[in-house]
Amino acid sequence: MENRPQWGTRAGFILAAIGSAVGLGNIWRFPAVAYENGGGAFFIPYLFALLTAGIPLLIMEFTIGHKYRGSSPLSLARMNKKWEWLGWWQVAVSFVISTYYAGIIAWSGSYAFFSFGEKWGKDPEGFFFGNYLKLAETPGDIGGIVPGVFWPMVLVWGVTFFVLLKGVKKGIEVASKIMIPTLIVLFLIIVIRALTLDGAAQGLDAFFKPNWDTIADPKVWVAAYGQIFFSLSIGFAIMITYSSYLPEKTDLTNSAFITGFANSGFELLAGIGVFAALGFMANQANVPVSEVVAGGVGLAFVVFPRIISEFPAFNGFFGFAFFTCLVLAGLTSLISIVETYVAGVQEKFNISRTKAVLVGGGLSALLSILIATRGGLYFLDAADYFINQFGVALAGLVEVIAVVWVMKELKNLQNHTNEISDVSVGTWWRFSLGIITPVVLGYMMVQNLVTNIK
Numbered sequence: 280m281e282n283r284p285q286w287g288t289r290a291g292f293i294l295a296a297i298g299s300a301v302g303l304g305n306i307w308r309f310p311a312v313a314y315e316n317g318g319g320a321f322f323i324p325y326l327f328a329l330l331t332a333g334i335p336l337l338i339m340e341f342t343i344g345h346k347y348r349g350s351s352p353l354s355l356a357r358m359n360k361k362w363e364w365l366g367w368w369q370v371a372v373s374f375v376i377s378t379y380y381a382g383i384i385a386w387s388g389s390y391a392f393f394s395f396g397e398k399w400g401k402d403p404e405g406f407f408f409g410n411y412l413k414l415a416e417t418p419g420d421i422g423g424i425v426p427g428v429f430w431p432m433v434l435v436w437g438v439t440f441f442v443l444l445k446g447v448k449k450g451i452e453v454a455s456k457i458m459i460p461t462l463i464v465l466f467l468i469i470v471i472r473a474l475t476l477d478g479a480a481q482g483l484d485a486f487f488k489p490n491w492d493t494i495a496d497p498k499v500w501v502a503a504y505g506q507i508f509f510s511l512s513i514g515f516a517i518m519i520t521y522s523s524y525l526p527e528k529t530d531l532t533n534s535a536f537i538t539g540f541a542n543s544g545f546e547l548l549a550g551i552g553v554f555a556a557l558g559f560m561a562n563q564a565n566v567p568v569s570e571v572v573a574g575g576v577g578l579a580f581v582v583f584p585r586i587i588s589e590f591p592a593f594n595g596f597f598g599f600a601f602f603t604c605l606v607l608a609g610l611t612s613l614i615s616i617v618e619t620y621v622a623g624v625q626e627k628f629n630i631s632r633t634k635a636v637l638v639g640g641g642l643s644a645l646l647s648i649l650i651a652t653r654g655g656l657y658f659l660d661a662a663d664y665f666i667n668q669f670g671v672a673l674a675g676l677v678e679v680i681a682v683v684w685v686m687k688e689l690k691n692l693q694n695h696t697n698e699i700s701d702v703s704v705g706t707w708w709r710f711s712l713g714i715i716t717p718v719v720l721g722y723m724m725v726q727n728l729v730t731n732i733k
């Protein structure tokens with residue numbers, strides 16, 4: 280038996296998996312996606328996607344990693360030599376994500392400190408794009424490094440390297456055990472405070488009000504699947520890598536359910552918190568909530584600073600807490616993405632973990648300097664677009680088809696997980712992975728292509 284690193288406890292593994300899943304996508308992507316795709320009605324496709332794609336695929340990835348004991352390229356190669364490339368594709372997607380994810384964490388770190396004294400002043404939008412990012416006028420113009428972004432990024436990479444160099448048990452597990460509980464407590468404080476602000480009820484009303492017409496719209500289903508995939512970090516090789524560090528006797532199915540529900544629970548909490556805060560903002564400005572809804576970069580760095588400035592009291596503290604949540608959620612995800620290719624490189628070239636961290640992580644850190652230039656936001660947008668259009672769902676689709684239909688591995692995997700898990704998987708699992716997921720994902724891909732060609 281090779282000398283593979285191992286998690287100290289199952290709780291440690293689950294916290295690390297939750298750490299990967301709970302990321303920026305939960306806080307700034309989910310609330311807006313749900314709102315735009317039917318509000319309360321969105322929960323039906325969302326739950327359907329969680330139960331027919333999210334959790335089944337998570338069980339499959341956990342089982343692959345556990346059975347074949349390798350990062351994604353090695354596990355797939357052990358299944359069938361011909362499919363190793365798929366693992367590398369997933370590793371490449373993770374690599375690209377890591378370069379810009381690090382940038383966003385760095386911005387959030389800066390903003391945690393800007394919260395004291397509300398450094399963004401009266402014009403958070405102008406401050407963010409102009410004073411902070413110093414965004415170049417024309418896309419593609421690199422225009423030099425912005426020190427205010429560069430140094431926080433050095434810090435983000437420093438922490439990531441530190442954790443990864445310490446290893447799986449002493450590094451990733453310990454970091455997850457500290458960061459995830461802290462994140463949950465801080466976030467709960469913010470949500471409770473947001474719920475007691477004037478206008479919170481209007482915000483929640485806007486968020487939960489179901490628009491049933493959307494249920495019949497395929498785009499909404501596509502959005503639900505997309506959100507579940509990105510949010511659960513599946514199709515990225517991450518969960519395969521993480522479960523390859525589990526001891527032989529462990530409950531895989533149960534771990535997948537806990538991870539899946541914890542991630543969605545956090546997402547729901549974020550939706551409630553964000554919309555309560557948006558309701559407050561709409562109330563202050565005397566406009567309908569629909570006029571202040573935002574997602575992504577705009578929500579975090581333009582709308583939230585505004586909300587924080589209008590807070591009745593303790594503005595600095597709440598701003599600091601919010602941006603610290605972004606940092607913690609982001610860091611645990613970044614660590615998981617980098618671990619994925621560190622493990623891949625280490626196994627492929629048979630080098631030490633330290634070398635793999637320094638070379639693999641170093642390459643990504645170097646490339647991510649692009650995000651710290653005056654053209655950074657343009658690179659980020661381009662990379663993010665590319666990943667969302669061609670990376671995530673496509674890699675997931677190819678993975679499912681390869682494992683289920685080409686290599687016909689599903690039965691083996693089912694036996695493997697059922698042997699060690701309390702809850703057995705059966706028809707529901709096989710049907711979800713064999714039929715529902717490929718059909719829906721295949722449809723997503725075709726639709727994407729069509730809209731791209733148009």
Ligand code: PHE
Binds near residue numbers: 301616
């Ligand atoms: N799951 C993370 C989120 O919701 C995103 C992520 C994607 C993390 C890919 C790691 C890898 O933000």
